[in-house]
Amino acid sequence: MSNQFGFVSEETYVDKMDTQNMLLAGLLEAQSGSIKPQSWAQVQALVRAGLASKVFMVGDQLTCQKNGVTLTWDIIGFDHDTPTDSHLTHSMTIQLHDVYKDLQFDAREAFYYCSAALPAGTYKITVGAHSWKSTEVGKTYQFTTTVEVPAGGQLVFKQAYDATLEGGSIDTFASATATTPLETVTMSEGSSGQSLGTIDNIIQTNLNSMQRALLGNNRWKESAIRQMLNSAAAAGSVWAAQNNYDRPPSWVTSEKGWMNDLDADFLAVVGEAEKVTAKNTVTDGGGYDTTTDKFFLLAREEVYMGKENSIDEGGAYGYYSDYSDLAAAGTGADTNRIKYLNSTKKYWWLRTPNSGNGGYVRLVIAAGEVHNGSASGSIGVAPACNII
Numbered sequence: 001m002s003n004q005f006g007f008v009s010e011e012t013y014v015d016k017m018d019t020q021n022m023l024l025a026g027l028l029e030a031q032s033g034s035i036k037p038q039s040w041a042q043v044q045a046l047v048r049a050g051l052a053s054k055v056f057m058v059g060d061q062l063t064c065q066k067n068g069v070t071l072t073w074d075i076i077g078f079d080h081d082t083p084t085d086s087h088l089t090h091s092m093t094i095q096l097h098d099v100y101k102d103l104q105f106d107a108r109e110a111f112y113y114c115s116a117a118l119p120a121g122t123y124k125i126t127v128g129a130h131s132w133k134s135t136e137v138g139k140t141y142q143f144t145t146t147v148e149v150p151a152g153g154q155l156v157f158k159q160a161y162d163a164t165l166e167g168g169s170i171d172t173f174a175s176a177t178a179t180t181p182l183e184t185v186t187m188s189e190g191s192s193g194q195s196l197g198t199i200d201n202i203i204q205t206n207l208n209s210m211q212r213a214l215l216g217n218n219r220w221k222e223s224a225i226r227q228m229l230n231s232a233a234a235a236g237s238v239w240a241a242q243n244n245y246d247r248p249p250s251w252v253t254s255e256k257g258w259m260n261d262l263d264a265d266f267l268a269v270v271g272e273a274e275k276v277t278a279k280n281t282v283t284d285g286g287g288y289d290t291t292t293d294k295f296f297l298l299a300r301e302e303v304y305m306g307k308e309n310s311i312d313e314g315g316a317y318g319y320y321s322d323y324s325d326l327a328a329a330g331t332g333a334d335t336n337r338i339k340y341l342n343s344t345k346k347y348w349w350l351r352t353p354n355s356g357n358g359g360y361v362r363l364v365i366a367a368g369e370v371h372n373g374s375a376s377g378s379i380g381v382a383p384a385c386n387i388i
Contacts, residue, residue: 044269053078058318067261072097076319081273091386099341099380106375109245110154111213118149122193129200132162142190161214176241208245215359216375220277220351221289224249229295231257271388278311283358297351309355337368348380
């Protein structure tokens with residue numbers, strides 16, 4: 001698992017063989033096991049010829065540059081993922097060896113969406129379900145706005161997820177993309193004003209899930225982190241709202257798309273593959289989503305942790321099953337899952353939700369065990385992709 005493999009910069013490539021000749025040379029050299037590809041294009045040619053597993057091993061490492069910084073990738077599987085391009089049949093999956101940085105998976109969402117303008121006035125909301133404060137259930141809270149919220153606007157809870165709503169604050173926004181509130185108002189227990197309804201853990205007309213309003217959205221398909229990983233846009237242009245309640249992530253103005261400053265020769269060989277991800281049963285009805293991604297977070301099953309709610313998310317990559325401390329797939333501590341950032345063990349995101357909750361996402365903790373984290377938390381990101 002320790003073989004490292006680096007590439008010189010694109011400008012210094014000396015091997016200019018056309019694809020056909022390079023493949024022929026590769027086939028001949030592969031017979032003796034002496035092939036030494038010198039570019040990402042040559043690696044891609046080996047993958048497409050079905051020779052990658054004859055040249056590399058699971059656990060071998062390759063490197064590329066991102067904005068002048070060297071990134072080290074582990075080879076985690078061969079032909080595990082199927083290219084979306086039906087003309088291609090082979091793939092080689094690689095994942096960052098360590099955490100890139102800590103980033104929010106998805107922001108806390110609005111609890112109320114204004115399908116029509118909400119005039120200034122007094123309003124109330126009743127708590128129908130609250131996962132952390134059973135004493136809140138059945139209580140009604142009121143608040144008074146002095147500024148109209150236009151159609152398309154949102155109301156957002158500000159208090160901690162496990163706090164009482166009494167004395168808590170609400171920010172009103174003119175739109176999903178607005179980052180400066182129209183105003184901030186305070187809630188108090190009471191039943192005055194127009195009712196906005198009863199909020200619980202499911203999504204209703206104009207009312208979001210309480211879990212998503214306090215924790216964020218754990219659906220990979222709609223997540224801010226998925227948008228970032230599959231974007232080459234400049235900071236401030238990466239994120240777009242995916243539903244009526246969506247809110248900008250904490251990094252919306254500071255984080256460029258992951259593909260923005262990756263080496264062009266590396267990006268040229270990364271292909272799209274279909275990824276299956278479980279959905280939670282509370283807000284999304286269970287089952288799974290299928291997405292098409294170039295860069296993605298790994299799923300629970302893919303890191304040898306077993307299935308989430310019996311959903312097949314693709315099976316374990318060889319890197320996680322072959323070198324595991326565990327005798328069988330499981331959620332316990334596994335040193336092979338440990339990742340670092342600046343020599344410190346880090347938690348890192350998976351893309352799988354906790355299927356019994358609308359806002360918790362599965363993650364790997366410092367000891368290599370499975371755990372949950374609020375989607376709105378900032379946890380390590382260790383993306384994967386396929387050379388296709």
